Amino acid sequence: MALRQRLSAALLDHAEPLLHRAYGGRKQVMFADLPDTVLEIGPGPGANLRYYRPGTRLVAVEPSEPARRRLERRARRRRVDLDLHDLAGEGLPFADRSHDVVVCTLVLCSVDDPERVLAEARRVLRPGGRFLFCEHVVAREGTPTRRLQSWLRSPWHWLTEGCHLDRPTGELIAAAGFSGLERHDFCLGPAAGPARPHVWGTAVR
Ligand SMILES: C[S@@+](CC[C@H](N)C(=O)[O-])C[C@H]1O[C@@H](n2cnc3c(N)ncnc32)[C@H](O)[C@@H]1O
Structure with a gap:
């Protein structure tokens, strides 16, 4: 586990x-108009840091220790002010209605309970606050990509430390009780293998 995590x-x-x-x-x-403080769930080593203004306060929950260490280094380089928590998104230690923006990219495929994470994201957002997402999702039934997702489901899950290729994450976000949803669908090229198609967008509390 520790080796796979590293x-x-x-x-x-x-x-x-x-x-x-x-x-x-x-x-x-997606990140064009961010407030000074952003909450990110599962930032990993920091793929999103380049989109945050220097001086942004990034509150982050990330359960992987190796990812946290890399995130800390990258945040220093990018001059992002990191407030990092060794926690999972299923139980955010923040008050109701305490954040303006919650970010989740390529995370809802990996968490144990995506519905719980979405409920937590919604709970901590202020009314009018935004949930920003970009996630790979299950392919349409009957397509070659859907078949590939079924075949690779278990080895992929093991290799990637818990990523589910076949989650209907777009539908889970739509059902999470947000008041507004702007969802865009897209599909990366074959290099993305079974980890496509995708959804990205904004859900508003
Ligand atoms: C595929 S990586 C994506 C990292 C980054 N968000 C990105 O866009 O590149 C998934 C991340 O989610 C984290 N993760 C897994 N389960 C989680 C959970 N329950 N709550 C929060 N983060 C979780 C993993 O440790 C990992 O860093």
């Missing part, structure tokens, strides 16, 4: 430029 954090860290190439255009839109 490998996974290192891989994500080194993949940061690739993630930027794949998602950067959409993230630049």
